[in-house]
Amino acid sequence: MATPRHLLLLLALALAPLLAVAAAEGAAEEGPRGRRLLVLLDDLAVRSSHSAFFGSLQARGFDLDFRLADDPKLSLHRYGQYLYDGLVLFAPSTPRFGGSVDQNAVLEFIDAGHDMILAADSSASDLIRGIATECGVDFDEDPEAMVVDHINYAVTDVDGDHTLIAGDDLIQSDVILGSKKIEAPVLFRGIGHAVNPSNNLVLKVLSASPSAYSANPKTKLASPPSLTGSAISLVSVMQARNNARVLVSGSLDLFSNRFLKSGVQKAGSKKRYERAGNEQFVTETSKWVFHERGHLKAVNVKHHKVGETNEPGMYRINDDLEYSVEIYEWSGTSWKPYVADDVQLQFFMMSPYVLKTMSTDKKGLYSISFKVPDVYGVFQFKVEYQRLGYTGLSFTKQIPVRPYRHNEYxxxxxxxxxxxxxxxxxxxxxxxxxxxxxxxx
Amino acid sequence: MPRATSDAKLLIQSLSNAYAATPTNLKIIDLYVICAVATALIQVAYMGLVGSFPFNSFLSGVLSCIGTAVLAVCLRIQVNKDNKEFKDLPPERAFADFVLCNLVLHLVIMNFLG
Incomplete structure (x- = not known):
């Protein structure tokens, strides 16, 4: 029986898409990623001990859903739709996730183009190690090992076991770490990992110093440590080919309020910083991981003959043509023109016949004009742009090239x-x- | 080398004596062939000077000369009275073949000249 209330509901359902469209038009520009994050913790105390980091995420508009890692109702997707756009995995010691989530579910989540921050510590479980290994990062297999550095440690009140590292060997990349240089060393206490050498998608963001090694700090060293020196990575990032970004840190404390707020003095250095570099480091890297920076998009791909404006369906050999594309970078709030001088266009048929660097007007428009080679066949306009820290741009447009007609000689x-x-x-x-x-x- | 020179002289003399006995119609054909081959050679020399750019024009120019020369040689073989192979072929028929082949050749040349 259709009561008036049912009718109202039906009407609301029918109007919902229209309202949604209207709302989208009114809202600010749409970013490349959604803002729903799932935060998995193995102790809800982490929510307060790391509140500054979570607060900075929330202040940037992220919608955080805090859940215990063994929550039996845990699920990443429902009815084939992912419920979250990113994952913060602050549950190093959890042996298995609750609900339907397991290692494969997390990897599928990344394969679907979502982002993840994973933090481990000395209690890292096999599950966490397994996920990290799949992301190209191998934690030290010794469960007791921590990164120890007797030279580049952070000075504390009591002379401890030198596991509190003051790391300052950061990757040289403005797009990952932000344009403002991180002056103070970054405090780190946790386990080291090695970057899988066969995986060229992983980058060491924070490397250990040459004097570091990974071993159990409480016992005497019986044999040489397996991981030593700057081969140890403290924090790594991975950008998959589908542009999913993953950050792996060997230290959960790196994100904690205590490290974010504490001062730091590196051993052997007179200079004492009021604040460790952690706050800037975690803010900037999380901006990168959640695609608030370094995400490129290409729009308005156009090509036409010189002196014309319409896009032809086919070119003739030796035609002069112009090609243009607009490239924008997401700044966190809006799409800003991307300015670079190394974007190249290929005119491609089995191999590039033309490979030229496009000129830019500094407002995001890249253009090039060139002569079609004296070869006919099915060509492609191809832009392959892979730069450190930026999402990869790869787009092609197919175009046939014909020989002269009989009466064109x-x-x-x-x-x-x-x-x-x-x-x-x-x-x-x-x-x-x-x-x-x-x-x- | 007076002996070699006199030998060459003798050789040429005997050749020209023998050639004087050739019928006039064959002599006309010979003249035509020489003209055609000379034109072809001039064009090859010209191509060596200016390059092979309108290559189709060059080919059609040279091939029209070579082609007419070849056809004329064929005609000469067929109308030669000493040639026993074609003694059943009337010279009128040979000339008609020659004309037809020339027409086809020049049709192709005109199409290829560009």
Missing amino acids: ERFITSAYPYYTASFSSMGAFFIFSFVYLYHK
Whole structure:
């Protein structure tokens, strides 16, 4: 029985898409990623001990859903739709996740193009180690090991076991770490990892110093440590080919309020910083991981003959053409023009026949004009732009190139006049010869 | 080398004596062939000077000369009275073949000349 209330509901359902469209138009520009994050903790105390980091995420507009890692109702997707756009995995010691989530579910989540921050510490479980290994990062297998550095440690009140590292060997990349240089060392206490050498998508963001090693700090070293020196990575990032970004840190404390707020003095250095570099480091790297920076998009791919504006369905060999594309970078709030001088266009058929660097007007428009090569076939306009820290741009547009039509060739070329003359003279000679041959006496 | 020179002289003399006995119609054909081959050679020399750019024009120019020369040689073989192979072929028929082949050749040349 359709009561008036049911009818109202139906009406609301019918109008919902229209309202949604209207709302989207009114709202600010749409970013490349959604803002729903799932935060998995193995102790809800982490929510308060790391509140400054979570607060900075919330202040940037993220919608955080705090859940215990063994919550039996845990699920990443429902009815084939992901419920979250990113994952913060602050549950180093959890042996298995609750609900339907397991290692494969997390990896599928990343394969679907979502981002993740994973923090481990010395209690890291096999589950966390397994996820990290799948992301190209191998934690030290010794469960007791921590990163120890007897030279580049942070000075504390009591002379401890030198596991509190003051790391300052950061990656040279403005796009990952922000344009403002991180002056103070970054405090780190946790386990080290090695970057899988066969995986070229992983980058060391914070490396250990050459004097560091990974071993159990409480016992004497029986054998040489397996991980030593700057081969140890403290924090790594991975950008997958689908532009999913993953940050792996060997220290959960790196994100904690205590490290964010504390001062730092590196051993052997007179200079004492009021604040460790952690706050800036975690803010900037989380901006990168959740695509608030370094995300490129290409729009308005256009090409046409010089002097025309319409896009033809086909070019002729030796045509002069112009190609243009607009590239923007997401700044966290809006799409800003991306300015670089190394964006190249390929005119490609099995191999690039033309490879040229496009010129830019500094407002995001990249353009190039060139002559179609003297080869016909099915070509592609191809832009492959992979730069450290930026999402990869890869787009192609197929275009056939035809030879000259029969009536498009040059006629009456001056240098060919002798040949014309010869041809006609041999015709004339034929007539004269026939005449002479037939009528001679 | 007076002996070699006199030998060459003798050779040329005997050749020209023998050639004087050739019928006039064959001599006309010979002249025509020489003209055609000379024109072809001039064009090859010209191509060596200016380059092979309108290559189709060059080919049609040279091939029209070579082609007419080849056809004329064929005609000469067929109308030669000493040639026993074609003694059943009337010279009128040979000339008609020659004309037809020339027409086809020049049709192709005109199309290829560009």
